[in-house]
Amino acid sequence: MKNNFKNLTGLIIGCGSIGKRHLYNLKNLGVKDLSIFDKDKKLLDLVSKKYSVKKFNDLQTALSFKPDFSVICTFPNSHIQIANHCIKSNSNIFIEKPISFDMKGVMSMLNIAKSKNLKVAIGYNLRFDKGLNLLKKKIQQRVIGAPISILIKFGHNIQFWRPGTNYKNHYILRKGGGIILDGSHEYDYLRWLFDDKVKSVYCQTRKKCNIKTQTESFASIILKFKKGLVANLNIDYLRPSYERGCYILGEKGSLQWEYNLTKSAWSDYSKKADSKVTLQLLSKPSKIIFNNKIRVNDMYILEMKNFIESMTLNKKPLVDGFDGLNTLQIGLASLESAKKNKTITL
Template structure:
């Protein structure tokens, strides 16, 4: 039985705990600094919850660590466990900056650690369908692509004060650019590295935050494809979508439509709907299953540490572009 430690008992830490228990893992401990939350987790799931990492390591040695804290603490939380040989799951983004990332990557390589950066949407059936369609070339060469993710920040977790969350606070690694999903998924879909990018970002709303709430990024990939990413904390009606424009057709996914649409001159429009009653938690379960299977087989996950580092480099390039008002060459 694997000995698992979850650092951070907030919403995503609790989700991973619940899913690990569902998958049959029983030897799990959680570190949670909030006493009220810690007490609730311990009672609800009948597990040991401690108030610090030091207290956890004094109790036992661990095989696997899940880091589910604000991104500013990720590397600090991860490094000592990786040095001890623990396999590592870190929620996205890998970190809030590049400082210390190369050292962590080097230790991971040296110790042959299995790592994974949180990327749950890669296990969503419609994302897998889009990836499949793109890989078999149903729309020919992809000429351009765009994606959008926007939602009003106070509505993300309406049960808590948005002003205290990590997304709203620079010192915790917040800001819409560091909500790194779209950078990861767009580059995953295209299957190429980014050559150069330009970004405009700013705090455009009256939200009580000290980070950017709106960003527009234009990227050129090494193969020539041009991509656009729009991100914001301001839309009162949530939007999330991807579009790929190829030589012979278009692929579209929109979260509100719950389907992938393939349009081509030859075959017209084909719909690939999400199956009825699909539970979004299933993609988180599949994500953790993939991680555990890779540990058992000692093979690389679909989003290893180096992948996470490359996404942070993109985000930092976007920030630099916005600050300097210039195009940044990435690779």
């Protein structure tokens, strides 16, 4: 493997919103030899011209050039099939979350990649947020004692997710989408914050009546962890304004993380978000211990840098394929629980 960024060759598979972001960031990280693939020829031409990169509308031809790494930014139901093609070409892979929409072929793909010493990273970028990292540090320092329970919220109206596009065409509305799998950031960062495994899942869902959808619009999920911690998550694509946060109750007090951004942050990479952490100990007033405006794109840069360094330095990515598998299991258990109206044990 080449030992610096500029000598690497990379392939972006899928030129939608997140694919363009990763392309932009990789160029700014110094990767000079980049190519793109998409089945949409018009989109392919536009992105190729804007970023001055080689384009392919046939995946096998794109992979025949043996890219050092491939970034998979397609719909989740195509992730594993594409990943297997990349692995056959000895390409390391970064897969946008979730790793897939079901379990079929996931473990096999990961084991083959491992046997070939190929890195697999998953796009859970919230693990790179500075506020969330401080929250993890405070949990580890036991500043609120042993944690007891967690409340998670995330929501953003789907009509405002991708300005300039028709939300009715978003994959989240189709089979294999839905807020549970697309909103998997929340239960992924929970696993990471507490370094614990989920023991059981109970979930209830609803669909929004005035949106034609095959998937759930709202989910209320209760997770019980092996160490006894209980988390309640409310996630949706309905609420009128963007909301994201985590409240942790402990024996000695509470910690709260809040994250807010504007609609334009999806297309304007210079836009910033508010990331805030508040601490409140028993019998004491609450205290803001972190309150910064952070460029949203910074965490995407950090996750891509982490992935590339996992190749050049031969180390484990912060979010590897098996992390993605464990997170997917929680999402699928949530869907099963909602369907059967029962608790699912993992």
